[in-house]
Amino acid sequence: MMLVLALIAGLWGLGWLMKAPVRARLVMIGVLMAGVMLEQLLLPDGHPLRAATGGSAKVWLVLAGLLALILGYGALVRQLKARATPPATAPSGSFADAELDRYARHIMLREIGGPGQKALKSARVLVIGAGGLGSPVLLYLAAAGVGMIGVVDDDKVDASNLQRQVIHTDARIGMPKVFSAEAQMRALNPFITVRPYNRRLDDAAAREMFGDYDLILDGSDNFDTRYMVNRVAAETGKPLISAAITQWEGQISLYDPIHGSPCYECIFPTRPAPGLVPTCAEAGVVAPLPGVIGAMMALEAVKHLTGAGQTLAGEMLIYDGLWGETRKLQLTRRDDCPVCAGLGR
Numbered sequence: 001m002m003l004v005l006a007l008i009a010g011l012w013g014l015g016w017l018m019k020a021p022v023r024a025r026l027v028m029i030g031v032l033m034a035g036v037m038l039e040q041l042l043l044p045d046g047h048p049l050r051a052a053t054g055g056s057a058k059v060w061l062v063l064a065g066l067l068a069l070i071l072g073y074g075a076l077v078r079q080l081k082a083r084a085t086p087p088a089t090a091p092s093g094s095f096a097d098a099e100l101d102r103y104a105r106h107i108m109l110r111e112i113g114g115p116g117q118k119a120l121k122s123a124r125v126l127v128i129g130a131g132g133l134g135s136p137v138l139l140y141l142a143a144a145g146v147g148m149i150g151v152v153d154d155d156k157v158d159a160s161n162l163q164r165q166v167i168h169t170d171a172r173i174g175m176p177k178v179f180s181a182e183a184q185m186r187a188l189n190p191f192i193t194v195r196p197y198n199r200r201l202d203d204a205a206a207r208e209m210f211g212d213y214d215l216i217l218d219g220s221d222n223f224d225t226r227y228m229v230n231r232v233a234a235e236t237g238k239p240l241i242s243a244a245i246t247q248w249e250g251q252i253s254l255y256d257p258i259h260g261s262p263c264y265e266c267i268f269p270t271r272p273a274p275g276l277v278p279t280c281a282e283a284g285v286v287a288p289l290p291g292v293i294g295a296m297m298a299l300e301a302v303k304h305l306t307g308a309g310q311t312l313a314g315e316m317l318i319y320d321g322l323w324g325e326t327r328k329l330q331l332t333r334r335d336d337c338p339v340c341a342g343l344g345r
Helices: 002-017 022-042 048-052 057-084 097-102 113-122 134-144 177-188 203-210 223-236 289-306
Strands: 124-128 148-152 193-197 215-218 240-246 249-255 315-320 325-330
Touching: 022 057, 113 289, 124 134, 134 148, 134 177, 134 289, 148 177, 148 203, 177 193, 203 223, 215 223, 215 289, 223 240, 223 249, 240 289, 249 289, 289 315
Parallel strands: 124 148, 124 215, 148 193, 215 240
Antiparallel strands: 240 249, 249 315, 315 325
8 A cells, every 4th residue: 555655646746846737647646546446456355466555445445535525625615716706906097907908999099098998997877777778888888998887777677678688688587687787797897896776766866876976878768767867967967878769760969068068858848748759668669779879878978988089968869770861960058948057157
């Protein structure tokens, strides 16, 4: 038996001197022990070689079992530590090496560069709705490296959502949308912070939340929420990117009355009559349209946060997917607007 132990020690030492991987050394020792157990089973009792290697296979089977338990326990501990250890992140305001690789295509853009990417990393953006518009918005904001992204929605994933709400999956049907979106965003970019709010957004909640964010993106699907979000955003001085879609068409603008542009209620002073503007559930919507308009919302957010180019403040972009047409409208403030009159003048 001492002969086999000496051989095991010799193999381990030789592997160490040759700088062989631990796994390779363990394989060599395993082959040796398998040979010893084989000769214990095949050679007759009293054979000199069998006597020199312990005289019985039971001893080696017990040792092999103990070794397997030790190695298995070590592998399990390493796996648990890997799951519990957060991804390597850089100190606040700086980038980890992995982030520099991730955002390289942004950093090489003259209009964004390092300072712009740093602005994205320190930005806090709240997205209202994790549905058709919210899906591409959340994915692209996460991919772009926006440091903190809040998402508020009280709905759950339904099979009818999956035709266009690309952030969700069939396996997550029945899960609250904010948690489904959070899982997908974290899988896409582990260097961001996601704040899910699984609740309906009312006036009180909006006032509480908006103060924590630099920019609000509204992808809601009803006028009550749009008017309320616009009012609270104007009162708290937060710029608002709002968009809407139906069937084949979409529209988007950036409302920032504190800096002189109109607010949503300047452009839409009264709600449309019931039934005049049907919802997607009532009128339908082509699957890629939310992706087109949602991507535009994310693009406007990146431009606003980095100072790149010209945003849609004071303009509305209207997209007709059926005929492939895009047009812009100039927007003006109303002096009698009950929401923003006197702001930013």
